[in-house]
Amino acid sequence: MPLMKFHxxxxxxxxxxxxxxxxxxxxxxxxxxxxxxxRYQVLNTYSSETMLIQDTGLDIPRTDRFVLVEVVSRARTTEQKQAFYFNLCEDLLEKCGISSSDVMISVVESSDADWSFGHGRAQFLTNEL
Known part of the structure; x- marks a missing residue:
């Protein structure tokens, strides 16, 4: 955990x-x-007709290399989130050639009661994790 979803x-x-x-x-x-x-990752692919990504009026150019990353996670500090945004964009440019203008990230926080990794138990609550 965190669960990362890629679009x-x-x-x-x-x-x-x-x-x-x-x-x-x-x-x-x-x-x-x-x-x-x-490591928990899911990747979905879309056509240009089924995924529309604009720039919220920020004049951010988008290409067909666009990546939307949704992160579902326990609470993280603002510093951790900002470090992730920076590190991910820097690494994607260096290792994948993906511009930071083509990276959008959303972090959704959840509580320990919101996770079961299997066997019908909430492992954060049962102290298995």
């Missing part, structure tokens, strides 16, 4: 998707101090 336009080669997910996980580990094996 991209279709057509990316498999190796680029693998690199995207690896880069994002590394940025998460460094920014949120989560264990390396704490």
């Amino acid at each position: 991209i336009y279709g057509g990316w080669p498999k190796e680029e998707i693998t690199t995207l997910l690896d880069v994002a996980h590394d940025a998460m580990v460094r920014s949120f101090n989560v264990p390396v094996r704490d």
